[in-house]
Amino acid sequence: MSDLLARLRGRGWRVTSQRRVVAEVLDGDHVHLTADEVHARAAQLLPEISRATVYNTLAELASLGEVLEVSTDGRAKRYDPNAHRPHQHLVCSNCGTIRDVHPTGDPLADLPAEERFGFTVSEAQITYRGLCPSCNG
Amino acid sequence: MSDLLARLRGRGWRVTSQRRVVAEVLDGDHVHLTADEVHARAAQLLPEISRATVYNTLAELASLGEVLEVSTDGRAKRYDPNAHRPHQHLVCSNCGTIRDVHPTGDPLADLPAEERFGFTVSEAQITYRGLCPSCNG
DNA sequence: TTCTTGACTTGAACTCTGTCTATCGTAGGA
DNA sequence: TCCTACGATAGACAGAGTTCAAGTCAAGAA
Numbered sequence: 001m002s003d004l005l006a007r008l009r010g011r012g013w014r015v016t017s018q019r020r021v022v023a024e025v026l027d028g029d030h031v032h033l034t035a036d037e038v039h040a041r042a043a044q045l046l047p048e049i050s051r052a053t054v055y056n057t058l059a060e061l062a063s064l065g066e067v068l069e070v071s072t073d074g075r076a077k078r079y080d081p082n083a084h085r086p087h088q089h090l091v092c093s094n095c096g097t098i099r100d101v102h103p104t105g106d107p108l109a110d111l112p113a114e115e116r117f118g119f120t121v122s123e124a125q126i127t128y129r130g131l132c133p134s135c136n137g
Numbered sequence: 138m139s140d141l142l143a144r145l146r147g148r149g150w151r152v153t154s155q156r157r158v159v160a161e162v163l164d165g166d167h168v169h170l171t172a173d174e175v176h177a178r179a180a181q182l183l184p185e186i187s188r189a190t191v192y193n194t195l196a197e198l199a200s201l202g203e204v205l206e207v208s209t210d211g212r213a214k215r216y217d218p219n220a221h222r223p224h225q226h227l228v229c230s231n232c233g234t235i236r237d238v239h240p241t242g243d244p245l246a247d248l249p250a251e252e253r254f255g256f257t258v259s260e261a262q263i264t265y266r267g268l269c270p271s272c273n274g
Numbered sequence: 275t276t277c278t279t280g281a282c283t284t285g286a287a288c289t290c291t292g293t294c295t296a297t298c299g300t301a302g303g304a
Numbered sequence: 305t306c307c308t309a310c311g312a313t314a315g316a317c318a319g320a321g322t323t324c325a326a327g328t329c330a331a332g333a334a
Binding site: 069071073074076077090092093099101102103104105107108110111112115116117118119120121122123124125126127128129130131132133136 | 206208210211214227229230236238239240241242244245247248249252253254255256257258259260261262263264265266267268269270273
């Protein structure tokens with residue numbers, strides 16, 4: 001995410017300390033934080049940052065395609081900074097741990113025309129579920 | 138769902154008018170109602186039915202495998218009565234319409250061992266996204 | 275450098291979705 | 305018909321997210 005702020009500035013974004021901190025918190029592989037977790041970590045760097053700003057910033061980053069919104073359970077959305085390399089998710093049914101995975105093949109090709117109901121299909125999200133090594137003991 | 142109540146009675150369920158109404162509302166193909174929508178429709182048939190009862194009944198039906206919980210967006214869960222035939226979902230990115238679809242191939246086979254991180258993977262859920270005919274105009 | 279302005283942030287109230295609990299009602303067996 | 309344990313109810317509560325009015329400040333202009 002290091003050049004993220006430069007990209008955002010290029011898109012006309014005003015670069016504020018709040019946005020810098022949110023971008024900083026969302027960095028790394030296999031990072032899938034909820035908005036509240038992002039807020040908690042951001043508040044360690046910038047104590048007065050508000051929840052509304054975190055929500056706004058995350059929604060803006062998502063609509064710009066800089067982070068992915070992932071909702072693997074019915075609970076809080078999670079935010080995935082690994083948006084520039086296509087991937088799917090593997091979730092532990094017990095503890096909720098999430099890993100980024102890269103299946104082979106093209107899932108879009110597996111949906112025959114007669115199963116498309118006239119839709120223009122552009123994307124396929126796959127969630128694999130199972131037990132992680134710790135929960136499988 | 139016509140024989141659903143018979144199956145539930147066989148499992149020791151007490152058959153009440155509330156449960157009958159919830160089962161009646163959840164009938165048909167491509168039905169994906171939220172709990173509140175189920176409650177609204179049930180209340181037309183049985184005005185005094187409470188929200189808690191609808192939530193309880195839906196959760197019980199889901200844990201018995203009689204309906205599927207589907208969460209395609211971060212919003213309310215939807216309940217899919219088509220639980221006895223494996224299928225995936227196709228969602229309109231604009232209006233949220235959901236269709237049941239049946240892709241070819243086996244997505245589980247597309248996840249190589251080195252991408253499984255030691256998980257015991259048991260299931261793959263696919264959400265196809267695109268624009269439905271009405272929204273594609 | 276200082277000014278200006280509209281984009282950004284804040285915090286509190288609010289909505290939406292779902293859960294819990296104490297109390298009341300009733301399906302179905304004796 | 306009567307009993308009673310299971311189910312239904314209303315309303316309070318909780319978690320996640322949104323809205324809004326008012327205040328603040330990044331960055332271009334002078």
